[in-house]
Amino acid sequence: MLxxxxxxxxxxxxxxxxxxxxxxxxxxxxxxxxxDYVLSRLxxxxxxxxxxxxNYACLLxxxxxxxxxxxxxxxLKALLNNGALRETMKIYHRMLQANVIxxxxxxxxxxxxxxxxxxxxxxxxxxxNALKLGFGSDPxxxxxxxxxxxxxxxxxxAIKVFNCSPTKTLVSWTVMVSGYAKQGDVDSAWSxxxxxxxxxxxxxxxxxxxxAQNNCSKEALQLFRLMQAEGIKPDEAILGSVLTACAQLGAxxxxxxxxxxxxxxxxxxxxxxxxxxxxxxxxxCGSLKESKQLFDKMSxxxxxxxxxxxxxxxxxxxxxxxxxxxxxMQQMGFSPNDLTFIxxxxxxxxxxxxxxxxxxxxxxxxxYGIKPQHExxxxxxxxxxxxxxxxxxxxxxxxMHGPEEAIAWRAMLSASRNHRDIGFSxxxxxxxxxxxxxxxxxxxxxxxxAAAGKWYLSGKTMTMMKENGVSKTPGSSSIEVNGFxxxxxxxxxKHPLAKEIRKMWEEINRQLRLEGYKPDISxxxxxxxxxxxxxxxxxxSEKLAIAFGFMSHGPNVPIRVIKNLRVCxxxxxxxxxxxxxxxxxxxxxxxxxxxxxxxxxxxxxxxx
Numbered sequence: 064m065l066x067x068x069x070x071x072x073x074x075x076x077x078x079x080x081x082x083x084x085x086x087x088x089x090x091x092x093x094x095x096x097x098x099d100y101v102l103s104r105l106x107x108x109x110x111x112x113x114x115x116x117x118n119y120a121c122l123l124x125x126x127x128x129x130x131x132x133x134x135x136x137x138x139l140k141a142l143l144n145n146g147a148l149r150e151t152m153k154i155y156h157r158m159l160q161a162n163v164i165x166x167x168x169x170x171x172x173x174x175x176x177x178x179x180x181x182x183x184x185x186x187x188x189x190x191x192n193a194l195k196l197g198f199g200s201d202p203x204x205x206x207x208x209x210x211x212x213x214x215x216x217x218x219x220x221a222i223k224v225f226n227c228s229p230t231k232t233l234v235s236w237t238v239m240v241s242g243y244a245k246q247g248d249v250d251s252a253w254s255x256x257x258x259x260x261x262x263x264x265x266x267x268x269x270x271x272x273x274x275a276q277n278n279c280s281k282e283a284l285q286l287f288r289l290m291q292a293e294g295i296k297p298d299e300a301i302l303g304s305v306l307t308a309c310a311q312l313g314a315x316x317x318x319x320x321x322x323x324x325x326x327x328x329x330x331x332x333x334x335x336x337x338x339x340x341x342x343x344x345x346x347x348c349g350s351l352k353e354s355k356q357l358f359d360k361m362s363x364x365x366x367x368x369x370x371x372x373x374x375x376x377x378x379x380x381x382x383x384x385x386x387x388x389x390x391x392m393q394q395m396g397f398s399p400n401d402l403t404f405i406x407x408x409x410x411x412x413x414x415x416x417x418x419x420x421x422x423x424x425x426x427x428x429x430x431y432g433i434k435p436q437h438e439x440x441x442x443x444x445x446x447x448x449x450x451x452x453x454x455x456x457x458x459x460x461x462x463m464h465g466p467e468e469a470i471a472w473r474a475m476l477s478a479s480r481n482h483r484d485i486g487f488s489x490x491x492x493x494x495x496x497x498x499x500x501x502x503x504x505x506x507x508x509x510x511x512x513a514a515a516g517k518w519y520l521s522g523k524t525m526t527m528m529k530e531n532g533v534s535k536t537p538g539s540s541s542i543e544v545n546g547f548x549x550x551x552x553x554x555x556x557k558h559p560l561a562k563e564i565r566k567m568w569e570e571i572n573r574q575l576r577l578e579g580y581k582p583d584i585s586x587x588x589x590x591x592x593x594x595x596x597x598x599x600x601x602x603x604s605e606k607l608a609i610a611f612g613f614m615s616h617g618p619n620v621p622i623r624v625i626k627n628l629r630v631c632x633x634x635x636x637x638x639x640x641x642x643x644x645x646x647x648x649x650x651x652x653x654x655x656x657x658x659x660x661x662x663x664x665x666x667x668x669x670x671x
Contacts, residue, residue, distance in 0.1 A: 080116050083108055102127055103137045110141030117145045132166055139172040151176040152185055159192075167198050171207040178207075183215035202230045206238050213242025233261065237269045244273035249282075262293075268301040275304040275311075281548065283308035284317065299329075299337050306340040310347035313625035313652060316546045318344040322357075332362070339368045346375025349623045349650040349657060366397055374406040379657045380666050382414025401433055408442030413656045415670050417450045437463055444471040448478030449670070457490075469495060476508070477629075506536075538628045540604035544615040551611070554602040560611070568610035572601060575640055582633055605634050605651060609641065612649075621648040629654050630671075639663050 077083045083105065090101055102123060109120035120141045127134055135158045142151040155173045158165065165173075170193050177186035190208055198204045205228040212221035225231070225239055236259040243252035256262070256270045267290045274283035287305050290297070297305070302321050309318035322341055325333055333341075338361050345354035358364075358372045369392045376385040389407060392399065404427055411420030424443055427433050440463045447456040453475065460471055476491035489508075505528030512521035541550040555561055572580075582601065605626050612622035630638075630653040642649050643663030651658045659666035 077108060079114065080109075080119065084119075100133075103133050106134065106137045106141055110137065110144050112145050115141075117141060117147065130161075130163070132163060132169070135163055136166070136168045136172065139169065143172050143176055146179075148176045148180050152182075155189075165192060165196065167201045167204050170198060170204050174204075174207040174211040178211040178214035181215045183212065183217050183220075186211045186215060199227075200229050202228070202232050202235070205230070206232065206234045209235065209238045209242065213238070213245065216246065218242075218246065218248075233259065233263050233266055237266045240266065240269040240273060244269065244276055247277055249273060249277050249279055262295075264295060264298060264301070267295055268298065268304065271301055271308075272304040275307040278311060280308040280311040280314075284312070284314065284548075297324075299325075299334060303337060303340045306337075306344040310344045312541060312543070312548045313348050313623055314543045314546070314548055315345075315348035315350060315623060316543055318348055320546070335361070335363050335365055335368060339365075339371050342368065342375065343371045346371070346378060347652070349621075349652060349659075351375060351379045351381075351657075364395075364397075366400055366403070369397055370400070370402050370406055373403065374409065377406050377410035377413060378652075379659070380413045380668075382410040382416045382419070385410035386416075386419065399431060399433070401436060401439070404431075404433065404435075405438055405442055408439065408446060412442065412446040412449055413667070413671070415446075415450060417446055417452065420446045437468070438470075441468075441471040441474065445474040445478075448475045451478070453478075476511075536628065538604050538626070540608040540627075541625045542608045542612055542615075542623065544611070549608075549611060551604045551607040553604050555604065555607050558611075560614070563614065564607055564610045567614055568601070568606055571610060571613065571641060571645070574644060575637065578640060578644055580637065580640055582637075603631065603634050605630060606637065609638065609649060613645075613647075618647070621650055623650045624652070626651060626653040630658065635665065635669075635671075639665055 077086055087105055090105075106120045106123050109115040109117065109123065120138065124130070124134065124138045135154070138154055139151055142148075142154060151173065155165075155169070158169070170189055173189045174186055177183070177189065186208075189211075193199055193201075193204050193208070205224055208224045209221045212218070212224065221239065221242060225235060228235060236255055239255045240252045243249070243255065252270065252273045256266065259266055267286075271283050271286050271290070274280070274286060283304060287297070287301070287308075290301075302325060305321055306318060308314070309321070318341070321344075325337060325341075329337075338357065342354050342358045342361075345351070345357060354372070354375050358368070361368060369388070373385045373388050373392075376382075376388060385407060389399070389403070392403075404423065407423055408420055411417065411423075420443065424435065424439070427435050427439065440459055444456045444459050444463075447453075447459065456471075456475055456478075460468065460475075463471055472491050472495045476495065505524050509521045509524040509528070512524060537552055539550055539552050541548050543549075549558065551558065551564075555564070558564065605624050608624045609622055612624070616622060630651060635658065638649055638651060638658070638660045640663065641647060642660040646662075649660040651660070653671075656667065656671055658671070
């Protein structure tokens with residue numbers, strides 16, 4: 064008995080596989096190597112994907128002749144934790160063939176494997192077994208059934224299980240909310256959240272995550288504030304969702320508050336996941352300096368951390384910085400993955416590093432053993448098109464098939480507008496309309512025709528757009544002031560300070576004209592007289608957001624604007640001039656990249 068306790072204590076202290084094997088050897092020599100509990104603990108240790116060995120767990124499992132249910136369950140958990148989903152199902156079938164009756168711990172492991180694989184047929188088989196064995200009302204089994212059906216897109220079945228469960232727990236509501244979130248059904252998720260009898264931290268977190276994951280960033284932050292008002296203290300997962308919303312909206316002040324909150328409650332030793340989310344938030348909110356500082360201070364990093372920082376540099380147009388960090392990443396012993404190359408190719412697109420991008424593309428498979436996927440080809444087409452190398456981009460497109468092909472043709476269409484190449488614009492249009500008949504290609508092509516003065520073709524394209532039921536995405540810009548995000552559309556009238564904002568822009572515009580500014584109306588898609596075009600251009604959403612920034616921020620505070628579409632040529636030119644005339648630092652994030660305006664120039668060097 065004393066020997067058994069001593070060896071079990073030794074087993075609990077193991078932190079490496081080498082130590083575990085030594086403990087296992089002592090169990091065998093002590094005559095305890097075939098004890099059910101000992102074998103279960105050995106397999107459990109091996110199931111840990113960070114320190115264990117799935118192969119060793121399988122060897123242990125195969126050596127056991129009369130396996131009790133606890134051993135089967137531990138093996139199922141080991142396979143599930145290591146992502147061996149098919150093997151999880153095979154072990155379950157072996158278990159049934161061995162006439163071992165599953166319990167309420169067995170079935171959730173199997174159902175989770177089905178959820179990961181979206182295999183509803185196997186899941187339904189497990190569901191039938193659960194009902195036959197009398198586990199249909201078990202809350203643990205029922206909640207995992209809901210998870211499985213929602214993951215497989217079988218919403219009706221999930222609702223049926225939920226409604227029929229006599230012992231609903233808060234986990235039941237949380238799983239339903241999370242399931243709706245993954246399906247993009249925000250309204251149903253909110254209805255489920257509202258209908259819960261009480262709400263705990265996990266349920267609040269599921270709803271905040273639902274909003275953040277589905278680009279309902281304002282709603283995510285509003286719900287977060289409501290949660291705080293209810294006295295619920297956020298955990299790391301909720302803070303991660305809030306940071307995602309902050310990054311989408313450019314809510315830097317709130318993101319900084321989250322950072323301070325995390326430091327107060329967890330100290331400087333933040334998890335890799337939360338630290339990475341903060342690095343991402345700072346970069347996407349336009350504060351690349353703070354993003355770099357935090358990344359440099361991280362005591363531990365993973366590949367995701369490196370990718371996020373490389374992507375942040377790429378987004379801000381620092382291509383050489385992105386490549387330098389890529390080199391450092393490898394020097395530190397980290398191997399790049401497919402997402403690393405997407406971030407680097409994006410850096411090439413925003414910095415004009417065409418030759419560097421082509422060389423990297425060739426090295427992907429030869430040096431790094433990563434086979435280029437459609438996303439990589441699309442990125443290469445993008446940086447080639449931006450450089451005006453349309454023939455090379457077209458050759459690359461021949462190697463693509465699938466949904467990413469449309470992304471690549473859209474990149475070529477956008478680039479052909481910059482280079483005023485009508486021929487390639489129409490070529491890209493024809494391919495895009497075959498791939499995506501209801502896409503926004505009409506609006507982009509109409510603008511290209513308008514810029515070339517081909518008003519008949521521009522109008523005809525817009526008519527085709529209406530006939531095909533395609534709606535144009537309205538342009539909008541947002542700016543954060545005192546922790547709240549204010550959104551503007553072109554010709555904004557609904558904002559409480561709309562009149563004052565317009566007067567502020569008129570004053571800014573007056574001083575710009577004294578400096579020789581004349582609106583660039585070449586990008587206007589409307590066939591109206593010049594004066595009306597100038598009026599329309601002057602009411603673009605980013606200009607109104609900048610005017611509001613002038614009203615709300617002191618002279619030394621940078622103005623940060625988030626634009627949902629690509630910034631137009633006139634807004635780009637006028638913002639450069641504003642930064643020079645008024646000595647203001649202005650940072651604009653459009654759909655493509657960041658623009659840092661200072662002293663009359665932009666960080667993009669007019670390459671966007």
